[in-house]
Amino acid sequence: MKKRIFLIGACILSFTMLSCDKEVLDLNSTKEISDLAIWSTERAAEMYVTASYKGITDVSQVVNSRNEYYDSYSDIMKSTSWDLYNHAYNKTLLEANIQTGSAGPFECWDDAYGRIRRANVLLVDIDRYGVAKFGEEWCNVRRAEARFCRAFSYYRLIRVYGGVPIRTDKSGVNGGVDDGANPENINRARATEAESWDFVIKELQWATTYLPDAWPPEWEGRATKKAAYGLISRMALFGQQWEVAAKAAEKVKELGGDLAPDYAKVFQVDGGQDNSKEILFALSFLKNEITHPYDQRNRPVGDKAVYGVDIWGEHVPTAELADLYEFSDGTPFNWATYATAGHADPYTDREPRFHATILYNGAQWENRTIQTYVGGTDGFVAFAKAGATNAHTCTGYYLRKYLQEGHTDFISGSYQYDAVLRYAEVLLNKAEAYAQWDYAQYRQQALDALNEVRHRVNLPLKTAADAPNLDAFMTLLRKERCVELAGEGFRYWDLRRWKLAANVINGKMAHGVKITNTSGVLSYETVNCDANTSRIFLERFYYFSLPTSETVNNKLCDNNPLW
DSSP, X not given: OHHHHHHHHHHHHHHHHHTTTSOTTSTTHHHHSOHHHHHSSHHHHHHHHHGGGHHHHTTOTTTTTTTOOGXXXXXXXXXXXXXXXXXXXXXXXXXXXXXXXXXXXXXXXXXXXXXXXXHHHHHHHIIIIIHHHHOHHHHHHHHHHHHHHHHHHHHHHHHHHSSOOOOOSSSXXXXXXXXXXXXXXXXXXXXXXXXXXXXXXXXXXXXXXXSOXXXXXXXXXXXXXXXXXXXXXXXXXXXXXXXXXXXXXXXXXXXXXXXXXXXXXXXXXXXXXXXXXXXXXXXXXXXXXXXXXXXXXXSOTTHHHHHTSOOOOOEEEOHHHHTTSOBTTSOOOOTTTTTTTTOSSSSTTBOHHHHHHEEOTTOEETTEEOOOSTTSTTXXXXXXXXXXXXXXXXXSOEEOTTOXXXXXXXXXXXXXXXXXXXHHHHHHHXXXXXXXXXXXXXHHHHHHHHHHHHHHTTOOOOOTTTOSSHHHHHHHHHHHHHHHHTTTTOHHHHHHHTTOHHHHHTTOOOEEEEEEEETTEEEEEEXXXXXXXXXXXXXXXXXXXXXXXXHHHOTTOOOOXXX
């Protein structure tokens, strides 16, 4: 994985120099940076193409953990701030008027269409300049990258709004770029949600024809066939194209997708494990040059005294997540019975993903013991609808996933990658797709995919007796996705596409564990961590309101119902 760390960071640095500190894909930039400069050499053209991936960085859970950490809009993670750090999480969940007539913190219309517009311009430029300079074969690979990135931007839009207007490099007047600049292109009706997902899937399917199996070391980290098929398996679930999702997942396996041996090391930038078969697409960074503040934002508050720097402890796991992790022998966790079942404490004997994802009271961390009990070094502070907890946990837990233990240089910036697409997700996509496609016929395929994920962490395999019907299997699948992918930004979107968000969020409160230490004797109390306020997820939130600027200016674009 080390080579991958340098790829996107190096491209961004090179492109920043080329663009004289202007964003390369700003539409005005082609007037200021001559086409001759961009297309004069293969390296310059490559950097122009790789800038397309910025649209994926926009929603990176590692880079943007302050403002777009989507799990904290769900039941499994909790923001420790009411209205600091530009956190919209708790206000969104606890105040109904935050999303009145808008998508609130999920608003991405202008940003995503900006990325789409830039991808469309790039595709036109490839036709105009690239073919003559570098040949059709070279250009098809770069077209595939642009369409891969454009598909991702449409994915961002559709999961928020449902069906959207489809604007491409050839759908405008006289076959030109459809960007609304020409008055004849302004009015464009929305495709249906099914048509929109179909467009995205077809874009990625086209890309699989031309994307390479792998890139040379200099460009390692760009989209590959495996990455495109992996995204198809994800997006086809949203589109309920079960056969497409299952077959795309099978293709990832054929192309070499596999799980890395150690779950915890998948998220360690210098963990000493080859993760290349599991991490199908990553956003990578460069130590001391292209960095982000993930560690400083999410480390346990006790690190503040150790390092003498501010720590924010912005996102912490809830009891709803922590209690889902099984014991290492596969038995469910239960507060009422764990002690009588022979476990010395609630945490030590839990399965590997619990220890890789959550820092809990008694966990070993950087030569010290985490103390989340009231008054401890990392002690519990109740959440209030004002201010923040001053970096303390309000659930009794801290997030461990992606934190880089022992990296004292996090103070000047973290540089771990963001594993945007993993083979573990693809396996879970495959399990769900086979089950939904025809459970009676494909039950074993669904169980096999689910069990491959469980086998990696040495949990007992599920059998037909555990899942005699589709509903029973989906219960297992939803739990497995939750614990496997926790902290990676999937839970909120999964609840929406399953149409379960209202059931899981609305009228509910999230919980934590308040621990008291009396002369070394610990007692555990389950407490709500939402200031005794019920959460809100209304039926209309499944399809958010389009921006007024779009519905006013685009006469053919109707808003979603209920807004």
